Amino acid sequence: MSCTKDFFNEDxxxxxxxxxxxxxxxxxKSVRGEAGSAVYYLTDNTGQFTKMIMAYRPINxxxxxxxxxxxxxxxxxxxxxxxxxxxxxxxxxxxxSLFIIVIIxxxxxxxxxxxxxxxxxxxxxxxxxxxxxxxxxxxxxxLYEEYKNLNTELIIAKEEVExxxxxxxxxxxxxxxxxxxxxxxxxxxxxxxxxxxIFETDKLVGINLSEFVLGDQLQLxxxxxxxxxxxxxxxxxxxxxxxxxxxxxxxxxxxxxxEGEKVIQTLGLFRDITKLKTIEKNLIKLTTAVEQSANMxxxxxxxxxxxxxNKEFSKVSGxxxxxVIGKNPNILKSGKHSDAFYQKLWRTIKSKKEWKGEIQxxxxxxxxxxxxxxxxxxxxxxxxxxxxIIIKEDITERKLYEKKMFDAIVKTEEREKKRFAVDLxxxxxxxxxxxxxxxxALKSENNTRVKKQILKKxxxxxxxxxxxxxxxxxxxxxxxxxxxxxxxAINSFCSKISGTLISIGVxxxxxxxxxxxxxxxxxxxxxxxINNTLKHADASLIxxxxxxxxxxxxxxxxxxxxxxxxxxxxxxxxxxxxxxxxNRINFINGKIDIKSDLNKGTLIEIxxxxxxxxx
Numbered sequence: 002m003s004c005t006k007d008f009f010n011e012d013x014x015x016x017x018x019x020x021x022x023x024x025x026x027x028x029x030k031s032v033r034g035e036a037g038s039a040v041y042y043l044t045d046n047t048g049q050f051t052k053m054i055m056a057y058r059p060i061n062x063x064x065x066x067x068x069x070x071x072x073x074x075x076x077x078x079x080x081x082x083x084x085x086x087x088x089x090x091x092x093x094x095x096x097x098s099l100f101i102i103v104i105i106x107x108x109x110x111x112x113x114x115x116x117x118x119x120x121x122x123x124x125x126x127x128x129x130x131x132x133x134x135x136x137x138x139x140x141x142x143x144l145y146e147e148y149k150n151l152n153t154e155l156i157i158a159k160e161e162v163e164x165x166x167x168x169x170x171x172x173x174x175x176x177x178x179x180x181x182x183x184x185x186x187x188x189x190x191x192x193x194x195x196x197x198x199i200f201e202t203d204k205l206v207g208i209n210l211s212e213f214v215l216g217d218q219l220q221l222x223x224x225x226x227x228x229x230x231x232x233x234x235x236x237x238x239x240x241x242x243x244x245x246x247x248x249x250x251x252x253x254x255x256x257x258x259x260e261g262e263k264v265i266q267t268l269g270l271f272r273d274i275t276k277l278k279t280i281e282k283n284l285i286k287l288t289t290a291v292e293q294s295a296n297m298x299x300x301x302x303x304x305x306x307x308x309x310x311n312k313e314f315s316k317v318s319g320x321x322x323x324x325v326i327g328k329n330p331n332i333l334k335s336g337k338h339s340d341a342f343y344q345k346l347w348r349t350i351k352s353k354k355e356w357k358g359e360i361q362x363x364x365x366x367x368x369x370x371x372x373x374x375x376x377x378x379x380x381x382x383x384x385x386x387x388x389x390i391i392i393k394e395d396i397t398e399r400k401l402y403e404k405k406m407f408d409a410i411v412k413t414e415e416r417e418k419k420r421f422a423v424d425l426x427x428x429x430x431x432x433x434x435x436x437x438x439x440x441x442a443l444k445s446e447n448n449t450r451v452k453k454q455i456l457k458k459x460x461x462x463x464x465x466x467x468x469x470x471x472x473x474x475x476x477x478x479x480x481x482x483x484x485x486x487x488x489x490a491i492n493s494f495c496s497k498i499s500g501t502l503i504s505i506g507v508x509x510x511x512x513x514x515x516x517x518x519x520x521x522x523x524x525x526x527x528x529x530x531i532n533n534t535l536k537h538a539d540a541s542l543i544x545x546x547x548x549x550x551x552x553x554x555x556x557x558x559x560x561x562x563x564x565x566x567x568x569x570x571x572x573x574x575x576x577x578x579x580x581x582x583x584n585r586i587n588f589i590n591g592k593i594d595i596k597s598d599l600n601k602g603t604l605i606e607i608x609x610x611x612x613x614x615x616x
Contacts, residue, residue, distance in 0.1 A: 178272040199273050201243050213241045229257045229267050249275045299391040317395050319365030333362040353378050370397045487520045511549035522585045538562020556607040564597045
């Protein structure tokens, strides 16, 4: 049958205690278009139980009215106890069924869960392995990239090593200094070409150092090797002797070579300092000589600034080294020379030429002194001036002596001129006057016999003039000295003077000829000594002894005159005759010793180093 909403309302009034939700659910399903059947129970207010069976199907809805199918009603009235028992049984069965369903469900769930867990673990392991594989793949990829980079770097490094090896090999082979490697047994394991050149051999490898190194020097190497084993580096000088007995000095720098923490060899870098040692020795000698030199030595830079002075400079000038280093030599200027003088000096040395001359300078205390100076430029390899060396000698005393000598020479020359004039006037004057008279007489005389007499007299006068001229000339430079030597000339001169008033004796063991300067100087000295004796000594005896022995000529001059005070005469200007004698002896590198006392005569001894003259 079909029913409407009122059907449900009627049942609700009849069965108010019952929940009609089941029927509403059926209705909803039918409205949705579903078909089926259902069993449900209804209970009224009196507790009567009604079983309902309903079949349902959807019916078209017309004007909003729901349509359902018929339902069957089982009207059975049950007792309440029975109903309760039945409910209890149903409830128990329901609980049991529910329990079984839960167990089955739990079993299935457990089984599925176990399977799921196994599968999850499997997939987790697969995922893990997949992640590890992916990670390993990434790591492998990274390693591969790193390998490629390292391989590239290795190739570049190899090329760089080969390049550096070639460079270092070239460097070692072309090294100017020797390079060797020596093991702990003192055997050479490596040597570069420079080392072989220094040791003057074609092969050093395999040779023991004892073949080259001198005995005490070998002990030095062994002492140094002990330091090398400790890992220490050192430098020292070493002397060696080659097979050709040539000795050399080497400057060695030794460095240990390690294998791990153990020293296995020594690397020796050395250079030949033989020439440097020789130069050093010569330099020490030169420095000592310069420092101890009796001459003043100054070294300046290219601008004339003082860099060095020796002790003699400080001694003469009064300036210490610290007072002049860094200053210009013009601090010594005396103001006695013009600016043009110094400009010319500076131009000369700046043109790389040597300057020589005499300069009057001023000491620190203001005292003037004379110097004989040589200024020489010092050039480097490029020909540039880097220093000036000034060598100076204090010639103040010499200048004073030369002045006195000059004055004495001038006086002597004037005296000789006067004497020569007197000789000419007294000796040749009357003769020449007579010759003039006879010459005039020949012009005016016509008598032949008288002319002959006048001519004869004129000839005699001319001969006398010639003789007088020769005599005067002999006093200047005797022909006997020129032709026969010193001994013959002295004998000839003394023979003319010696007589009743004074006796002159000459003794000699040689007739040899000597250097012309020596002969002339000694002749003038002896004539001057004789002249002084004749003029001042009031002597009656002169003895001259000339003796040649080995390479020296000894002259001993003695007179028995009144004598004189040598120091006093030398200090006075009148003593220039003695000083002239001394100067002549010094001129020929001789020595003279003068001894004289008042009323005891005079002794003069002269020593001359000989230079023979070939006749």
